[in-house]
Amino acid sequence: MKAILGIVITVLVVSFSCSSQKNNNGLLLQITKKRCLGKCPVYDLYLYENGKVLFVGIDHVEKKGKFTFNANIQQLKKINNPLQVIHTQNSSSKKFKRIRDLPVTVFRFDHRKMEFHNQDIPKELKQINEYLEKIVFEN
Template sequence: MKQLYIVIILLIVSCSTTKNFSEDKIHYRKTACLGKCPVFDLYVYDNGKVIFNGVNNTKIKGEATYHISAQQVKLLKGELSKLSSVVDSESKKGRDLPKTIVNFDNKTLAFKGNKNLIVFNNLLKQLDLLH
């Protein structure tokens, strides 16, 4: 009987964990530099939910939740699709540049500089998250 309870508890825990990670999401992260670069994590879910976690040099420290339109989510995904082919060739070199890391569609894009991320930069301005 005790083993049955353990199996039931494991099933409940595994189902609830799966539910939390079932949504597709974009994870956009900026790392630190030697100066005052913003350091944050930004999660954008398919349903338009946006979670911002400001770490350093951002207007908001800690976690904040927002919502954007389905059209904005589509624009972000479209930009990432185009970006994946040009990231390596246009990545800047430099010791003090923050690293940008984007996880999307089971891919990880990592580079320095962010001139190709216009839609992401506009979203950050729209939500007024950076100094």
């Protein structure tokens, strides 16, 4: 009986750990720029722990469609430093209220989702966003 219980517990632990890895896939950061009534850039940008960058340009961007490339070690460090500052900050934030025509940027990382109107983005996240955009449009 103890052996069967041990096997069941092992199977449950392995299945939960595998499912969490499948859900994350090594995703370090996701940035989503949402639509507005004007010509706001609309895209999804995914940065993975292994340096892979996936950019999906949707509307009002230089590159439309899916583009993949690898960020080098220096680029990852330049992104990771401000991201670590955000990780250590208090995660409590004010409730986000969408204003109809202001562009919205959504950041997903560290099991958090943070939404901002472009003028309200914290300095560290704005630096990361601008740096990643620069890398994407130069490749």
